[in-house]
Amino acid sequence: MAIVISGYYGFDNAGDEAILYSIIHALKDESPAISITVLSNQPEKTSQLYNVSAVNRWSLKEVIRAIKASDGVISGGGSLLQDYTSFKSISYYCGVMGIARFFNKPYFIYAQGIGPIKSKINQRLVAFTVNHASLVTVRDQESKHLLQSISVKENIMVVPDPVMGLKITAERVEPLRTYLPEGPYISVAVRYWSKKRTYLKELSKALTTLAEQAVNMVLVPMHGVDDLKCSEDIKAMMSKQAQQHTFIVPAHFSIQEKAKIIAHSELLIGMRLHSLIFAANSLTPFIAISYDPKIDAFTKLCGQPLMGHVQSLNWDAKQLITEINSCLTSKENLVEKIQKYANTASKRANLTANTVLSRLGASAYPEKTKFNIDV
Numbered sequence: 434m435a436i437v438i439s440g441y442y443g444f445d446n447a448g449d450e451a452i453l454y455s456i457i458h459a460l461k462d463e464s465p466a467i468s469i470t471v472l473s474n475q476p477e478k479t480s481q482l483y484n485v486s487a488v489n490r491w492s493l494k495e496v497i498r499a500i501k502a503s504d505g506v507i508s509g510g511g512s513l514l515q516d517y518t519s520f521k522s523i524s525y526y527c528g529v530m531g532i533a534r535f536f537n538k539p540y541f542i543y544a545q546g547i548g549p550i551k552s553k554i555n556q557r558l559v560a561f562t563v564n565h566a567s568l569v570t571v572r573d574q575e576s577k578h579l580l581q582s583i584s585v586k587e588n589i590m591v592v593p594d595p596v597m598g599l600k601i602t603a604e605r606v607e608p609l610r611t612y613l614p615e616g617p618y619i620s621v622a623v624r625y626w627s628k629k630r631t632y633l634k635e636l637s638k639a640l641t642t643l644a645e646q647a648v649n650m651v652l653v654p655m656h657g658v659d660d661l662k663c664s665e666d667i668k669a670m671m672s673k674q675a676q677q678h679t680f681i682v683p684a685h686f687s688i689q690e691k692a693k694i695i696a697h698s699e700l701l702i703g704m705r706l707h708s709l710i711f712a713a714n715s716l717t718p719f720i721a722i723s724y725d726p727k728i729d730a731f732t733k734l735c736g737q738p739l740m741g742h743v744q745s746l747n748w749d750a751k752q753l754i755t756e757i758n759s760c761l762t763s764k765e766n767l768v769e770k771i772q773k774y775a776n777t778a779s780k781r782a783n784l785t786a787n788t789v790l791s792r793l794g795a796s797a798y799p800e801k802t803k804f805n806i807d808v
Contacts, residue, residue, distance in 0.1 A: 434793060435468040435503045436460065439529045441511050443474030443490070445657035448596075448707030450482075451688045452510045455595035456543065457483050459786035467790075470499045472529065497532060505793050506533040509543030510572065510595050512727060514563075516555050517548075523555045527562040539567035541789050544592050544782075546706075546727045547576035556583040563587060567792050570785055573730040594731075596710045597775065598782030599692070609690060612682050613697075618649035619757070620698035620717075622708030624656065625663050626724040632743040633663070636702070636722070637670035638750035643757065644675035651698065653691055654684045655705040700760050702753075704743075706731060713775050718760050718767035720753075736770030 438456060441449045453471065460467050469486065473479035476487035488495040500506055506529065513526045533540040542563060550556050560583045563569055569585070570592045571577050577589045623636065640650050652667065654660035661684040668679050682694055695701055695708060696715030703709045704722045712719040713735050721732040723742045732739045738756055741748035760767060 434464060434466075434790070435470070436789075437470045437472065437499050437503045437506045437533075439472045439490075439506060439508050439526060440513060442471055443476065443479050443487075445475075445684075447655040447688055447691050448705055448710075449511050451596045451599065451692070451707055451711075452544075452594070453479075454483065454688055455598050455782070456507065456510065456786065457485060459595065459598055459783040460790070462783065463786050463790050470503065472496060472499070496529065500529075500532050500538060501536050503538060505538050505567070505789070506530065506540040507543045507789060508540055508566075509545040509570075512546040512548075512725075514545060514547050514550065514559050516550055516552050517725075520552065520555075523550070523558060527558050530562050530566070534565055539792065541568040541792070542566050542570060543568075543789070544570050544572045544595050544785055545576065546572050546730075548579045548726070550579070550583065560584045568788060570788075573727065573734070575726055575730050592785050593778035593782040594707075594710055595782055595785065596707060597714055597778040599714055609686075609694065612680060613651060613694065614649040614678070614680060616649060617699045618651045618680075618697075619643070620651050620653050620695045620701045620703075620708075620712075621664075621667075622653045622655050622660070622695070622701065622703040622705045623663050623667065623722075624660050624704050624724070626704075626743045630666075631746055632722065633667055634670060635746070635748070635750045635753065637667045639753040639757070640667065640679070641671045641675040642750070642754055644678040645672060647678060650679045651694060652679065652681045653694055653708065654682065655691065655708050657684050660684065660705070699764070700757065702740075702757070704728070709735070709737075713771050714779065716768050716771050716775060718764055718771065720756055720760060735774050737767060 442453050471479050471485055471487040472490035473487045476489050479487040488499050508530055514523055516523055530540045563585045564587055569587045570590045572594045577591055580589055644650050652664035654664050664681050692711045695711045696717055701712040701717055701719040703719055706727055709719050709731055719737050721728050721739045723729050
């Protein structure tokens, strides 16, 4: 059996790479002999990292050849069908699924976060494409409601993000010791968003106050050099005394290494969705700072505090410090809240792969669940 996986892969984004890693492992757990081809921005690197085939996602000829030779196409996971960061994103991913449909290959919407979709043209394109999918799974209720609002008639199943199926431990591996403090620390995963960087100034003020009290901070860049630069900017805003207790993880660290660093922390302050998912997976409490509805949705699922939003900046450094101290003193309660979601989600995350394979060959891969309960 041969599967093509389409998503935001090969762009050095730890979150999306963690999704790909999780999907590949889930598929191979179900079917060790399965042949997987990934549409990637860096096909050689993707092939080496995950021991799969990969082709250039920008080469129409290579994409067509891969899909034509496959038994089906997985679209996802991640936030692919949205036009907030790029108007072209929807055209590309729907185009890949359109190629699959042209060659009469089934395609599967795999644990995606949908939206925002502002353009009426894009809404119609997404509705048409999703309505012809062989399976539609999304990672939160908000995505399901959005699809229903634009006239998607297919049965829409809410499933956990694939990364919830990863097994992450808090072990400190030897190569990481150089980059981490000896004692406890708070991990921080931030990104640039709005042109106004006031939210970064407020965050740096809060981190400075705590670091000057000898609280260690570890900044974890989730998306390559972009997040590394953002982390460096935050550290540069901090006092020299605070900088002595502030550490930045190299951007090139692997998914597993970044996940372990977050898992070992006392608390995560995170903007990137998959930094929050890494935390939830390892039962590490977190405070979310939101730039997108997907952050709000996942934070609500886990019962963790949402500090506020970067656009409206309805919070300041003093409020963040108060929230951090509150989380550290009520850590057990926050862990219990995460556990309620994580225990179920970790078991169900890999079932999406089983369902895909069952739709491709029901006799060989009987469905283990009908997904009649939304997560």
